[in-house]
Amino acid sequence: MIELRSLTRRYGRTTAVDDLTLTVRPGHVTGFLGPNGAGKSTTLRMLLGLTAPTSGTATIGGVRFRDLPRGLRHAGALLDAGDVHGGRSARAHLAALARSNGMGRHRVDEVLGQVGLDDAADRRVGRFSLGMRQRLGIAAALLGDPPVLLFDEPFNGLDPEGVRWLREVFRRLAAEGRTLFVSSHLMGEMEHCADHLVVIGRGRLIADESLAGFAARAGRAEVVVRTPEPASLTTALTAAGATVRPDPDGALAVLGVTAERIGDLALGLRIPLHQLTTRTASLEEAFMELTAADVEYATRESR
Structure with missing residues (x-):
């Protein structure tokens, strides 16, 4: 379990x-979201003892990471896939980490296999693609078989197969009861793999809730209606106080009235309906709406 208490860092x-x-509790994939400059990377660095807090505490299992003996057995992390000596092989890099944390070389071979780098194990890391470096960073995080895992932008550089593989890895690790804290700008991937979200802006907490609850807070729930008589239904819905917007695929997106009310109106006017469903905001839409005031660099169109 990860605990932050009044954690503050000033420059x-x-x-x-x-x-x-x-x-951040075990058994979940917790997505860590925020606009650029929100403080996500600084938070992760304080958790790992790489940056000292100005005040407050950051603990893993109730202990500061720097006070944990053989830290990789307690928490694994991928913060920067490029932070590896390019002249070393993948095997040598992991072997050094294993030795310093009291692990045998057999564990190095195990994690190389888990991330699909068996055939590249003895190649120099400097010749790796970004996706291969990401896999090596994931291997290093998994090396100590830790109960807590931290990832910063882990999907960067992965091809579609790699993205799908990593999603499955995250789900499996969470199902084993581990604590996963994953920071990413890729909203689609967070929507697919996270079940809980922590969202910050300008260093402050904006949300700490389920993914579904966060999306619902955006207030963008709308009803999608498909009918062979869109003009007649639009007139009736507008008269009832609804806002109606045609979708590019011919459906109507309706705000301001419930699906039940739309069904009753259509029945009373004998307007046939081919679709009547409620659509909530996507994670990206909810994120953009709820963090709009906390964007550090905004274009004129987004203001």
Whole structure:
């Protein structure tokens, strides 16, 4: 379990992380989201003891990471796939980590197999593609078979097969009861693999809730209607106080009235309906709406 209590980090007059308090629990894939400059990477670095907090605490299993003996047995992390000596082979890199954490070389071979790098194990990392470096970073995170795992942008550079593989890895690890804290800008991937979200903006907590609950908070639920008489139904719905927008595929997107009310109106006017479904906001739509005030660099169109 990960616990942050009043965690704060200031750089001069700039506050990167502002009084952040939250708990990341085992058995879930918790997505860690926020606009650029929100403080996500700084938070992860404080969890791993790479950056000292100005105040507050960041603990893993109730202990600061820097105080854990053989830390990779307690928490594994991928923060920067490029942070590896390019002259070493993948096997040598992992072997050094294993030795310093009291693990045998057999574990190196196991994780190389798990991430699909068996055939590239003795190649120099400097010749690896970004996707291969990502796989090596994931192998390093898994090396100690830890109960807690932290990932920063783990999908970068992976091809579609690799993305699908990593989603399955995350789900399996969560099902085993591990704690997964995953930061990513790829909303589609978070929507597919996360079941809980922590969202921050300008270093402050915006949301700590289920993915479904976060999307529902955006207030963008609408009813999708398909009918052979769209003009007549639009007139009736507008008169009832609804807002109606034609979708590119010919359906009507309706805000302001329930699906039940639309069904009753259509029945009373003898307008046939071919589809009547409620559509909630996507994760990307909810994220853009709920973090709009916390974007550090906004274009004129997004203001």
